[in-house]
Amino acid sequence: NAGVTQTPKFRVLKTGQSMTLLCAQDMNHEYMYWYRQDPGMGLRLIHYSVGEGTTAKGEVPDGYNVSRLKKQNFLLGLESAAPSQTSVYFCATSPGPVFGYTFGSGTRLTVV
Amino acid sequence: AQSVTQPDIHITVSEGASLELRCNYSYGATPYLFWYVQSPGQGLQLLLKYFSGDTLVQGIKGFEAEFKRSQSSFNLRKPSVHWSDAAEYFCAVGAPNQAGTALIFGKGTTLSVSS
Numbered sequence: 001n002a003g004v005t006q007t008p009k010f011r012v013l014k015t016g017q018s019m020t021l022l023c024a025q026d027m028n029h030e031y032m033y034w035y036r037q038d039p040g041m042g043l044r045l046i047h048y049s050v051g052e053g054t055t056a057k058g059e060v061p062d063g064y065n066v067s068r069l070k071k072q073n074f075l076l077g078l079e080s081a082a083p084s085q086t087s088v089y090f091c092a093t094s095p096g097p098v099f100g101y102t103f104g105s106g107t108r109l110t111v112v
Numbered sequence: 113a114q115s116v117t118q119p120d121i122h123i124t125v126s127e128g129a130s131l132e133l134r135c136n137y138s139y140g141a142t143p144y145l146f147w148y149v150q151s152p153g154q155g156l157q158l159l160l161k162y163f164s165g166d167t168l169v170q171g172i173k174g175f176e177a178e179f180k181r182s183q184s185s186f187n188l189r190k191p192s193v194h195w196s197d198a199a200e201y202f203c204a205v206g207a208p209n210q211a212g213t214a215l216i217f218g219k220g221t222t223l224s225v226s227s
Binding site for chain 1: 121144146148154155156157158161163202204206207208213214215217218219220
């Protein structure tokens with residue numbers, strides 16, 4: 001039982017390049033979330049999904065896109081990376097609001 | 113709007129001493145409340161949660177937290193800290209009965225443990 005798996009774990013991008021971060025879960029959770037973590041800022045919500053085929057914007061959505069074509073996968077895309085997107089990205093899943101989240105181990109992204 | 117404040121950015125306690133990490137929230141009703149711990153280079157792990165009932169909740173690793181409605185607080189405590197407790201701790205608030213609504217996290221408190 002892998003839980004929540006994020007790939008890749010590390011990545012260095014050049015400004016303007018694109019990439020996709022994958023979050024895969026095997027817990028059959030309905031809700032999935034993408035957060036970014038920056039020093040002194042805590043976790044800020046980028047986008048989230050309340051079910052297969054749905055997505056919604058969070059607090060800091062600019063520069064990111066998401067898709068949830070399958071229930072178990074939630075993809076986060078950067079179309080044209082910027083240095084301000086250097087961060088650690090966490091995916092989280094939940095079966096419902098009272099349960100809290102299960103987190104992946106994170107993706108450390110550096111944009112140079 | 114919901115918000116979470118963790119007033120202490122960094123706390124150092126001696127091994128074996130007691131610990132209290134503060135968390136204050138702003139919400140119109142009683143929210144769901146959570147504490148998470150993050151070890152260096154790791155994801156976040158749920159320590160405990162409160163959603164109703166007994167205001168003193170027990171969690172993993174010997175932690176507990178007390179919900180105080182009058183103070184809008186949900187402080188995390190541990191009677192005797194171990195060196196392995198050194199980590200970053202996050203308080204989070206969620207909206208009850210709003211399926212899918214995302215948690216709001218505080219900015220975290222870094223705990224250092226001295227020998």
